[in-house]
Amino acid sequence: MLLEVKNVSRAFGGLRAVDDVSFSVPKNSIKAIIGPNGAGKTTLFNLISGSLRPDSGRVFFNGRQIQGRPPHTIAARGVSRTFQNIKLFHNMTVLENVMVGRHTRSRSGFMAGIFNLPSCWREEREIENRSRGILDMLGVSGLAGMNAGNIAFGSQRIVEFARALALEPELLLLDEPAAGLNMHETAEIAEIIRKIREMGVTILIIEHDMSLIMDISDDIVVLSSGKMIAEGRPSDIQKNPEVIRIYLGEEDAQDQEP
């Protein structure tokens, strides 16, 4: 197992945002987390990526405990993420954004960086080439020199993917990658996600777009009010009556074919 989440809980005041959630993600799979708004999906991501500490429970990545560690340490171990509301560095170009993502993979320390040693220049060149390569692979190399704040929304999302990939993660956390995108762009994202998986990256994805989820994921976890209510293959989840009731609402449940 690449990622194991064991009995993780986190409360905000009286609200149990994530309540005793356990699941695991095998290597090279795509696992989806679904659930209605406020189910605790993003909180769960924050607990895994280190932005929040769990109140209790443990998170293992490659067999090592990572819960409560600072985000940059977890990132350096190989967990990378994108955000529901895109968080690119707007004061930098697209290429620079991706290059920042590779920061943890650079070897020379900051002293070398400050004094601009030749070794640092070579590495800098290599980082740039790799970053351009990633942009190229995702089909947005034409945007490299543009300011990240000025490009189209759909492209920003792809650039965020590129930045996350620059870290060479083993696990990629995608928080609603299709939010705000049209059908064409969503299809493009699905294509990119498949491509990323072929590179050997394991993916944990939060998404509301059911057709996208059913299409790409191997396994689905369903959260509701912080609790895990189901886990299984897409076809099983689609038939699970409780999931249909909680997630799709009572009316939809009646509309479902037997």
Added chain:
Amino acid sequence: MAFEQVLQYILSGVTNGSIYAIVAIGFNIVYNTTGIINFAQGEFLMLGGMTAISLSQFMPLPLAILFAVIITSLAGAMIDFVFIRRLRNPSVLMMIIVTIGLSIVIREMALHIWDEKVRSLPYFTGSEVTSISILGAYISPQVLWVLGVCGLMVLLLGLFFRYTATGRSMRACSSNKTAAGLCGINTGNMVTISFMLSAAMGALAGCVISPITQTQYDSGTSLAIKGFTVAILGGMGNSTGAVVGGLLIGMLESFSISVLPMAYKDAISLAILILILFIRPSGLFGSREESALKEF
């Protein structure tokens, strides 16, 4: 006014202005990574100047300056390690008050170490009476040192932020700390580096102006006020703005001497500070929305 006289005013304005710009850039570096204004920034100039003066008794001038810069930047790192880092979830106001307190502590410490005597480094080239004539205006060669060193610092800093991984990481932190952390950047270290960098720049500036303006335990305070005015005028966090603002304030000050008594020189920049805060708090180059997003 005769042309030579105008030129003389301009040159003196540019000299002071470039120092103000360096102080303002020091404010900006820390502001960009932490969102706080480090009011101890002026003390870095004093500390750099004073340390270099003491060290120059035992070693050649360039070496004394080098060590003064290193020692001051370590002092900057210590401020972060001992105070800023220890505060868990501090409010911006709390951090600013901490830096004001620190500036007082550093000043008093300097008073105990060096007493209240006014000192200065020797002129880098020539002596206090050496002067160069440029188109009829007379300037000390030290003025050229100040302009050269300040210009070089601004240039190198620009290259550092643009072309090094550390520089980029610092910009990433200033844009979005959360995202930077999740990209694997140790944001705490970036704050330390920003304190070291602003301290080192301040120390070097403090050394080059020491022969002209002289250094005393409290000479950082007025520079900090000027630098702060310039940083606000240029738009907080904007280094181009700091350079333009610095030259503007320096020039205004030096020309004010021709119309107002010398004693009003400092009042000019304070009056400007109050005016900007009333009329355009985001500064000349800062965008309004952006400053609204910042924490104050």
